[in-house]
Amino acid sequence: MLSATASAMRFGARRISPRVVSTLIAPKPKVSLGQSINFAQARCLSSTNQLSYAVNTNPNPPLGIKNASNTTPSRIGLIGARGYTGQALIDLLNEHPMMDLRYVSSRELKGQELKGYTKRKIIYESLSPEEVAQLDKDGKVDCWVMALPNGVCQPFVDALGQSSSLIIDLSADYRFEENGPWSYGLCELKPRSKLAQSNRISCPGCYSTGSQLALAPILEHLGGSPQVFGVSGYSGAGTKPSPKNDVNNLKDNLLPYSLTGHIHEREISHHLGAPTAFMPHVASWFRGIHLTVSIPLNKEMTSREIRQIYQERYAGEKLVKVVGEAPYVVVKAIQDKHHVEIGGFAVDSTGKRVVVCATIDNLNKGAATQCLQNMNLALGYDEYQGIPI
Numbered sequence: 001m002l003s004a005t006a007s008a009m010r011f012g013a014r015r016i017s018p019r020v021v022s023t024l025i026a027p028k029p030k031v032s033l034g035q036s037i038n039f040a041q042a043r044c045l046s047s048t049n050q051l052s053y054a055v056n057t058n059p060n061p062p063l064g065i066k067n068a069s070n071t072t073p074s075r076i077g078l079i080g081a082r083g084y085t086g087q088a089l090i091d092l093l094n095e096h097p098m099m100d101l102r103y104v105s106s107r108e109l110k111g112q113e114l115k116g117y118t119k120r121k122i123i124y125e126s127l128s129p130e131e132v133a134q135l136d137k138d139g140k141v142d143c144w145v146m147a148l149p150n151g152v153c154q155p156f157v158d159a160l161g162q163s164s165s166l167i168i169d170l171s172a173d174y175r176f177e178e179n180g181p182w183s184y185g186l187c188e189l190k191p192r193s194k195l196a197q198s199n200r201i202s203c204p205g206c207y208s209t210g211s212q213l214a215l216a217p218i219l220e221h222l223g224g225s226p227q228v229f230g231v232s233g234y235s236g237a238g239t240k241p242s243p244k245n246d247v248n249n250l251k252d253n254l255l256p257y258s259l260t261g262h263i264h265e266r267e268i269s270h271h272l273g274a275p276t277a278f279m280p281h282v283a284s285w286f287r288g289i290h291l292t293v294s295i296p297l298n299k300e301m302t303s304r305e306i307r308q309i310y311q312e313r314y315a316g317e318k319l320v321k322v323v324g325e326a327p328y329v330v331v332k333a334i335q336d337k338h339h340v341e342i343g344g345f346a347v348d349s350t351g352k353r354v355v356v357c358a359t360i361d362n363l364n365k366g367a368a369t370q371c372l373q374n375m376n377l378a379l380g381y382d383e384y385q386g387i388p389i
């Protein structure tokens with residue numbers, strides 16, 4: 001756990017003014033979600049008063065510009081910069097007015113110039129945990145992003161020790177550690193005020209981001225375990241060669257894998273507090289995930305009622321879009337986009353099972369965009385700054 005002094009130092013030295021985010025979580029709606037106000041009324045309210053619509057129906061609304069207390073650019077170090085998620089993040093940082101990338105680390109690209117970053121000339125280094133810790137001690141970096149495979153990050157985190165710098169980890173290594181200094185960075189579902197004050201943030205997995213967003217609004221009406229059928233493009237398997245990213249193996253093919261016990265199955269179940277079955281597959285396209293989620297209900301519901309619950313829950317969210325029909329929610333429409341799209345809401349003849357579909361670009365909202373969303377929150381910028389919406 002970081003000491004109070006370390007936190008104070010970070011907020012004092014690296015941020016211009018203290019944030020007042022703890023007061024910004026909206027009060028709970030006066031009546032229960034889904035029943036609070038008729039959706040037509042809500043829409044009407046929204047056209048005249050967008051904020052009160054969002055605040056009334058979304059229990060964790062975006063902090064938006066209220067979080068933008070830092071007027072100084074932040075210096076970023078990226079470890080694992082050669083990989084797919086690292087490269088996607090570099091593209092975003094290049095367009096962000098307040099993010100100043102300083103160090104990129106890759107063993108394979110050491111000595112080469114970073115391409116696609118136009119703000120300054122940067123040469124890839126192969127930084128060891130000790131070198132990272134020294135740069136941090138010398139005050140050269142405000143935020144470290146770890147875009148490393150699972151199981152590789154710990155020596156870097158240990159070397160940084162009690163540093164007050166922000167660390168964001170894209171791997172699964174710290175996703176289950178919510179009692180220590182780590183926060184789980186699913187901004188739409190976890191208290192944004194806590195993320196804004198955290199300096200150790202674990203980014204959710206790509207499948208698990210889409211799955212949790214597709215399930216969270218309906219949790220109180222669950223009548224059994226949901227089942228998630230997921231198909232990802234092969235960039236989800238990273239750059240290390242394997243059958244899951246072998247384009248010849250994937251041509252005209254669909255590859256099921258880890259059909260029980262996938263780490264995202266644990267992650268979804270853990271963070272939703274509801275056991276969820278997850279069955280992943282990989283397909284021949286490069287990026288983009290489709291999820292089909294079958295959800296047993298504890299009472300009869302209509303498709304319209306369910307869609308309304310989702311629309312109200314995500315009111316004001318810029319990175320979650322609730323749509324009506326499943327066929328419009330397709331992978332190629334989500335590629336390169338930064339939001340999650342949720343739709344379908346097909347209810348069976350008993351009225352007690354709904355099928356919801358979700359799509360997400362695994363490298364954007366599934367990784368780099370979500371990382372930047374968390375960086376913005378924790379470094380004191382507008383949560384959506386630099387995210388093309």
Ligand SMILES: NC(=O)c1ccc[n+]([C@@H]2O[C@H](COP(=O)([O-])OP(=O)(O)OC[C@H]3O[C@@H](n4cnc5c(N)ncnc54)[C@H](OP(=O)(O)O)[C@@H]3O)[C@@H](O)[C@H]2O)c1
Binds near residue numbers: 079082107148
């Ligand atoms: N791909 C996705 O869709 C996605 C989505 C969400 C989260 N994630 C997670 O994000 C992390 C990165 O994923 P990715 O797809 O970008 O992986 P990747 O393409 O395989 O890249 C991994 C990076 O880590 C470096 N690396 C590998 N082993 C290392 C080691 N032992 N020590 C130091 N550096 C090492 C690699 O560069 P060098 O070998 O040149 O050093 C490379 O830059 C993973 O934990 C993944 O689970 C991925």
